[in-house]
Amino acid sequence: MSITYSPIGVIRTPHATVKGMPIQPVGALGVPGTIEVFESFREGLSDLDGFSHILLVYHLHEIKGFDLMVKPYLGDALHGIFATRSPKRPNPIGLSVLRLMGHDGERVFVENVDMLDNTPVLDIKPYVPAFDSWDADRIGWFEGVVQNAREHEADERFHKAG
Amino acid sequence: MSITYSPIGVIRTPHATVKGMPIQPVGALGVPGTIEVFESFREGLSDLDGFSHILLVYHLHEIKGFDLMVKPYLGDALHGIFATRSPKRPNPIGLSVLRLMGHDGERVFVENVDMLDNTPVLDIKPYVPAFDSWDADRIGWFEGVVQNAREHEADERFHKAG
Numbered sequence: 001m002s003i004t005y006s007p008i009g010v011i012r013t014p015h016a017t018v019k020g021m022p023i024q025p026v027g028a029l030g031v032p033g034t035i036e037v038f039e040s041f042r043e044g045l046s047d048l049d050g051f052s053h054i055l056l057v058y059h060l061h062e063i064k065g066f067d068l069m070v071k072p073y074l075g076d077a078l079h080g081i082f083a084t085r086s087p088k089r090p091n092p093i094g095l096s097v098l099r100l101m102g103h104d105g106e107r108v109f110v111e112n113v114d115m116l117d118n119t120p121v122l123d124i125k126p127y128v129p130a131f132d133s134w135d136a137d138r139i140g141w142f143e144g145v146v147q148n149a150r151e152h153e154a155d156e157r158f159h160k161a162g
Numbered sequence: 163m164s165i166t167y168s169p170i171g172v173i174r175t176p177h178a179t180v181k182g183m184p185i186q187p188v189g190a191l192g193v194p195g196t197i198e199v200f201e202s203f204r205e206g207l208s209d210l211d212g213f214s215h216i217l218l219v220y221h222l223h224e225i226k227g228f229d230l231m232v233k234p235y236l237g238d239a240l241h242g243i244f245a246t247r248s249p250k251r252p253n254p255i256g257l258s259v260l261r262l263m264g265h266d267g268e269r270v271f272v273e274n275v276d277m278l279d280n281t282p283v284l285d286i287k288p289y290v291p292a293f294d295s296w297d298a299d300r301i302g303w304f305e306g307v308v309q310n311a312r313e314h315e316a317d318e319r320f321h322k323a324g
Contacts, residue, residue: 001282003167003221005253024293041252044230046242050302054244057219057255059165068206080208082286085293090203091167091284093219095257097296120163122253124244126301130308131186131247133295134259139288140212146292 007120008044009037011058013113018062021154023073024085025096025112033098033113035121037106045103045124053127054100054110059120060092062159073152074145083140088158094119097127169282170206171199173220175275180224183316185235186247187258187274195260195275197283199268207265207286215289216262216272221282222254224321235314236307245302250320256281259289 013033015021022028035056037045048054065088071077072084081089099111108124139146175195177183184190197218199207210216227250233239234246243251261273270286301308 001169003169003282003284005165005167005255007163007165008252026292041230041244044243044252045245046231046240047245047302048242050300050305051245051298052300053296053298055257057253057257068203069208078208080210081206082203083207083209083213083288085287085290089285090170090206091219093167093255093285095217095219095287097294120165122165123251123255125247125257126245126304127296127298128247128301128304128308129296129298130188130301130304130311132259133298134215134289134291136213136215136289136291136295138212138214139290139292140209142288142290142292143212146290149292 005122007122008041009035009121011035011115011119011121013115013117016117018154018156018159022114023152023154024149025098025114027150027152028112028114030111031113033110035108042106045105049102051100051126054098055125055127056096056098057123058094058115059122060087060094061120062116063087063092066090073154074148075141079141086158167284169284170203171197171283173197173277173281173283175277175279178279180316180318180321184276185314185316186311187260187276189312189314190274190276192273193275195272197270204268207267211264213262213288216260217287217289218258218260219285220256220277221284222249222256223282224278225249225254228252235316236310237303241303248320
């Protein structure tokens, strides 16, 4: 079974290359980006301006292939891909909560962007804490290293050929 | 540009039909489901058991077509699709934070399931509050109605032909 999607737009960010890129929005606080929404989808932005944050769903377009066991940016050990946020996934779908600054009907202005320039956007959802914020009391191998995401930068480990 | 994904598995849930289904995980607390992961992806579950919650990314397989303006389950007015969590989206990608109960290497046991039985699963990500939980201070038209998601059930408005 294969599932086919078409981007609703692209996001422009200051991150032209993977090397040195923030690995999560918490490492990109205040970094601005612009979602350029394709014309045929722009009507769907109506009422988005009421929200302070959005969930951006995007296609990790520079990822080739996947690994089931990966050594993530924040760790030194191998973990199953589904226990990590590493990009080299069977379906390279990225997910980031971004700060919404506004939109002009064509472009959506956001902050905290942690993805490559020209990343294809699949969906924009309003972030609703009652749905999306949960008291997760166990965070596996992230325990003790999660705070490093603020300073840690990406390298090219997931973007080499293969 | 088209983007093609293949499911990594399916999720089995008690929700055989849309009618009466919970509209968000907060309306499905304790409702059990099982993600049946296809054999070729099972190695990727390694270390997942350390997490209390997962982000499930899935394909809303019963949705045909999309609307840019929708009247959501929780509201009486039309809103742009990207300002709602309604399923009839340009790319029908669903996203739910689920309680992780464990896995046996083939099946992942979860709770709070709010999707149809046999929904194709695209990705499993560990839920990490430092990345995924944000103080959103503006929730647009959800203000004053979001708490209704606990009791509200789906009807067939987004699942009719068209």
